[in-house]
Amino acid sequence: MTEVTYRDAIRQALLDAMQADPSVILIGEEVGLYGGAYGVTKGLIDLFGHDRVIDAPISEPAIVGAAIGAAMTGLRPVAELMYVDFIGMTMDQLANQAAKSRYMFGGQIGVPMVLRTQGGTGRSAAAQHSQSLEAWVLHTPGLRLVMPATVNDAYHLLRQSLTQPDPVVFIEHKGLYTMKGPLDVAMPDGAWGEPVIRRTGSDLVILSYSRMLHESLAAAERLAQAGVEACVIDLRCLNPMNEAPLVEAVKATGRAMVVTEGVVTGSVASDIAARLSELCFDWLEEPILRLGGEDIPIPVSPALEKASIPSADLIHDTALWLVTRKAPSWAA
Amino acid sequence: MNLNTAALGRYRMMRRIRSFEERVGELFLKGESAGSMLHLSIGEEAVVGMTDAMQSGDTFTTHHRGHGVFIGRGGDPSRMMAEIAGKEDGYCRGKGGSMHIADRALGHLGANAIVGGGIPHVVGAGISYRNAGAGQISVAFFGDGAMSQGILYESMNMAALWHLPVIFCCINNQYGMGTRVDRSAGHHDFPARAEAFGLNAARVDGTDVEQVYNAATALAHTARQGNPGYLEIDAYRFYGHARMDKSPYRTAEEEATGRARDPLLAARTRLAAAGIASEADLVGIDGDAAVEMDLALANAIAAAPPALSTMFQDVYAPDTPAPRPQVDRLSAILSEGSRA
Numbered sequence: 001m002t003e004v005t006y007r008d009a010i011r012q013a014l015l016d017a018m019q020a021d022p023s024v025i026l027i028g029e030e031v032g033l034y035g036g037a038y039g040v041t042k043g044l045i046d047l048f049g050h051d052r053v054i055d056a057p058i059s060e061p062a063i064v065g066a067a068i069g070a071a072m073t074g075l076r077p078v079a080e081l082m083y084v085d086f087i088g089m090t091m092d093q094l095a096n097q098a099a100k101s102r103y104m105f106g107g108q109i110g111v112p113m114v115l116r117t118q119g120g121t122g123r124s125a126a127a128q129h130s131q132s133l134e135a136w137v138l139h140t141p142g143l144r145l146v147m148p149a150t151v152n153d154a155y156h157l158l159r160q161s162l163t164q165p166d167p168v169v170f171i172e173h174k175g176l177y178t179m180k181g182p183l184d185v186a187m188p189d190g191a192w193g194e195p196v197i198r199r200t201g202s203d204l205v206i207l208s209y210s211r212m213l214h215e216s217l218a219a220a221e222r223l224a225q226a227g228v229e230a231c232v233i234d235l236r237c238l239n240p241m242n243e244a245p246l247v248e249a250v251k252a253t254g255r256a257m258v259v260t261e262g263v264v265t266g267s268v269a270s271d272i273a274a275r276l277s278e279l280c281f282d283w284l285e286e287p288i289l290r291l292g293g294e295d296i297p298i299p300v301s302p303a304l305e306k307a308s309i310p311s312a313d314l315i316h317d318t319a320l321w322l323v324t325r326k327a328p329s330w331a332a
Numbered sequence: 333m334n335l336n337t338a339a340l341g342r343y344r345m346m347r348r349i350r351s352f353e354e355r356v357g358e359l360f361l362k363g364e365s366a367g368s369m370l371h372l373s374i375g376e377e378a379v380v381g382m383t384d385a386m387q388s389g390d391t392f393t394t395h396h397r398g399h400g401v402f403i404g405r406g407g408d409p410s411r412m413m414a415e416i417a418g419k420e421d422g423y424c425r426g427k428g429g430s431m432h433i434a435d436r437a438l439g440h441l442g443a444n445a446i447v448g449g450g451i452p453h454v455v456g457a458g459i460s461y462r463n464a465g466a467g468q469i470s471v472a473f474f475g476d477g478a479m480s481q482g483i484l485y486e487s488m489n490m491a492a493l494w495h496l497p498v499i500f501c502c503i504n505n506q507y508g509m510g511t512r513v514d515r516s517a518g519h520h521d522f523p524a525r526a527e528a529f530g531l532n533a534a535r536v537d538g539t540d541v542e543q544v545y546n547a548a549t550a551l552a553h554t555a556r557q558g559n560p561g562y563l564e565i566d567a568y569r570f571y572g573h574a575r576m577d578k579s580p581y582r583t584a585e586e587e588a589t590g591r592a593r594d595p596l597l598a599a600r601t602r603l604a605a606a607g608i609a610s611e612a613d614l615v616g617i618d619g620d621a622a623v624e625m626d627l628a629l630a631n632a633i634a635a636a637p638p639a640l641s642t643m644f645q646d647v648y649a650p651d652t653p654a655p656r657p658q659v660d661r662l663s664a665i666l667s668e669g670s671r672a
Contacts, residue, residue: 025412025459051463059495062486065452069470072453073391073460093483096446097453104432105442106424107646141647141655165649240653278665 001184004110007177009151010040013158014078016185016240018048021076024162027067028080028116036084038118038177058098060086064093064115068167069111072101075164076270084119084171087132098167099142114161114168118125120211120261121305122175127297130305132210132262137169138238138271144168145238149213151181156188164192168193175209193240197249201229203323207246208274209235212259212310219315228323246272247279254285255322264292286322291315336608342384342541343599343609344617348376349400350596356399356416358431360575364633366418366429366573369445375570376503378595380404381544382471382563385552391439391457392471393450397503398430399445400475409625412592413632420638421631427638427646441470447508448474451500455487458496462558469497469555473571477508479522485529488562491574492530495558499551500526502562504538505569506590510581526549526562538567539598542588568593569650611645 004012018024026032026041026048032055045053056063062082067079072118081087087094098111121130137145142167146309148154154172161168190196198213199220208216220230231249233240250256256276258269269290277288291310299305317328338414344658353566357366373379376397383404386392392399407423411430415422416430421431431445443456444450450472457470477485479502491498502522506513513520532554534547546566551561568590572579603609609617644654 025463028457044384054494056484057489059486059490061483062452062455062490065454065483065487066459066490069441069453069456070459071391071456073457075456075460075471076461077456084544092446092449093452097444097449100432101442102426102649103646104424105434105436106422106427107650108424109434109442144648166652234659278661281665 001182002113003180004151004180004183005177006151006154006172006181007038007040008187009183010157010158010172011042011044012183012185013155014041014044015047017159018044018052021162023074024078025052025054025070025074025075026078026080027056027063029056029058029063029082031055031080033081035081038174040177041080058328060089061093064090065097067113067115068093068098068101068111068295071082071111072109076112078114078162081115081117083129084117084133085128087117087133087136091136094143094167094169095140099140102166104144105294110165111167112165114158114170115197116170116172117252118172118174120173120175121298121309124300124302124305125174126300130298132260133295134171134238135267138268142166144240145166145171146236147171147173147238148208148236149176149234151179151190151212152189153182154285155225156183157236160188160192171210190236193237194242195245196236197231198234199230199232201231202253202312203229204253204257204319205231205249206319207233207235207259208259209238210261212261215310215312216259216315218312219319222312222316223319226320228320230319235272243275246276249274250280250288251283254283257289257311257315257318257322259291259315261293263293264290269294289318289322293319338384339542340382340603340609342545343603343614344621345380345384345404346541347621348409348624349377349380350374350622351402352412352628353399355413355625355629357575358415359415359629359632362580362633364417366416366426370416370430370575371573373397375594376505376538376565376567376590377502378538378541378544378565378567379473379503380567381541382473382501382548384545385548386469387500389439389443389468390470391454391468392473393453393474394439394443394473395447395450395473395478396445396539397454398433398441398473400432402435402443405440407435407440409628410631413628414635417632417635418637419632419635420642421448421482421635425638425642447485448478450474450486451478451541452487454460454498455490455496458491458498458560459494461497462495467556469499469552471499473501473503475508476502476504476506476513476522477516478502479510479525480516488526488531490530491560496560497555500531500560500562500619502564503567504564505567507569507573508567509573510577510579512582516618522564523562528568531560533562533564535564539593539595541595549669567595570662572593582625590610595623614624
């Protein structure tokens with residue numbers, strides 16, 4: 001098994017998919033000669049040529065629209081949206097066209113495409129280049145939604161996305177591209193749609209995904225020093241998602257929290273907390289808590305930006321309260 | 333097929349479209365249509381000149397006023413009418429209706445209720461055909477309303493940039509809903525816009541289906557070689573935007589002048605004058621169309637509505653789990669959580 005970066009794992013997945021399947025094409029801004037704004041597609045145009053690695057003009061709606069038409073006519077396009085913040089530009093094509101074609105046309109016309117994009121804070125990219133907008137996607141039936149947290153998942157979830165018969169929105173995290181980890185191209189962390197338990201623990205469950213998984217795991221290590229064992233679950237696929245393992249884990253501990261980087265109001269965390277509250281009500285010792293981004297645009301100042309999303313400290317303190325009812329200093 | 337036979341065939345197709353659209357109006361008046369969002373293409377039948385210039389294997393997308401285009405490409409009126417009535421026998425099993433009708437087998441990649449929504453899909457189809465070298469083209473049909481949508485110009489630019497086998501076909505019926513084109517565009521030389529992107533462009537008289545056919549044939553020929561085109565069919569929308577529209581935004585005089593520009597009547601007169609068809613031939617064609625569309629109307633009314641269980645089908649592909657009905661989710665909670 002080799003250690004590679006999250007960025008290289010995604011690039012390897014694209015390369016392997018393009019070699020295995022000549023119908024796979026890339027289309028997006030700067031995916032070719034530039035190699036991708038974050039370097040993910042570097043060199044692929046040299047291997048596969050301009051017909052399969054298509055540098056597009058700055059026309060996000062038509063990039064997604066062209067990917068839809070290509071998918072309808074036999075190709076398997078990977079469209080790249082440089083920042084998830086630009087998804088508003090494409091929302092008609094994504095939510096009204098890609099998501100609804102199969103249904104509106106009575107099952108005749110599927111749209112097997114992947115929209116790769118990236119989001120999140122960490123680079124002082126400010127309010128229009130730092131958001132976590134996965135909840136916008138989750139709210140649209142017909143779309144699949146995947147957010148890998150680990151290097152191995154970055155590879156395998158992208159390969160799996162490229163076998164799906166329906167449109168998949170694949171959201172990377174800009175703060176993870178340089179993270180190194182083990183990649184085993186023969187062994188996925190889990191099946192499509194299955195959450196993965198990243199750490200076992202009997203006192204509470206922390207559910208998270210994307211970069212917040214790593215903050216949650218860091219918090220769990222500190223909790224262990226205080227004698228509290230947290231089970232940390234990586235949601236990975238936000239749709240489809242098998243809820244059964246989540247329900248089982250929450251029932252086993254009676255305590256749970258959901259951690260997201262997206263603004264907490266109307267978030268993925270809100271929806272998962274609601275679902276688990278419905279399904280686990282009689283087993284709960286405490287309310288299921290949501291931790292998310294503050295309900296503000298992302299500020300540019302590094303200090304403000306960092307404070308606008310959950311930290312390992314916040315996760316730790318909140319988890320400790322869930323287990324011990326010990327109020328953190330800031331809750332006094 | 334000789335030229336006269338082809339021209340007569342185009343008349344027959346235009347008459348079938350007119351008769352179909354009239355039956356759609358009847359379906360609504362009988363209270364049998366799924367809603368009132370029914371957009372008739374009466375007055376725009378010369379689009380048959382474009383659909384006739386396409387070949388088997390070519391694909392297309394349409395706007396919300398696309399019944400005529402679909403019939404022109406071989407759509408089955410009975411299945412279309414059933415879809416417009418929201419029935420299981422319809423093309424989309426009663427899920428899409430008039431504005432979202434499609435037939436993958438005939439190359440219809442989908443009608444669209446978002447102005448300009450289907451236009452970029454032909455760009456993607458064009459990439460497929462360019463990469464495969466299969467010689468197919470893909471045609472986007474839309475109205476003059478879409479001339480104010482940015483995605484049209486993004487798509488034109490891509491088609492020209494990547495040398496795609498694509499045609500953008502604007503059926504300019506002078507109205508985007510209730511706004512006449514001179515009230516929506518400061519400068520409405522639309523072919524000049526297309527030419528500015530590097531497309532071959534033509535604007536043709538929408539009362540003359542043969543002129544449409546000739547221009548469309550030339551554009552289709554060059555598009556197949558990777559030179560995309562723009563065709564504008566200058567027509568007049570005879571009736572309101574949808575069935576509830578009483579056209580308060582235009583005068584009776586304007587409508588009378590507009591309706592005098594009747595592509596069907598013009599074709600009929602021309603065929604008779606040229607001795608290509610006798611009055612008896614033409615009456616026969618008209619009668620056949622009436623019988624066919626009466627049957628489509630009757631079939632649609634008689635057809636069964638879809639079973640409620642089909643509601644959850646085709647959100648995702650068949651081999652993936654369907655969305656769970658709300659009562660199933662609730663019953664799991666309500667049964668497990670019940671206390672003595």
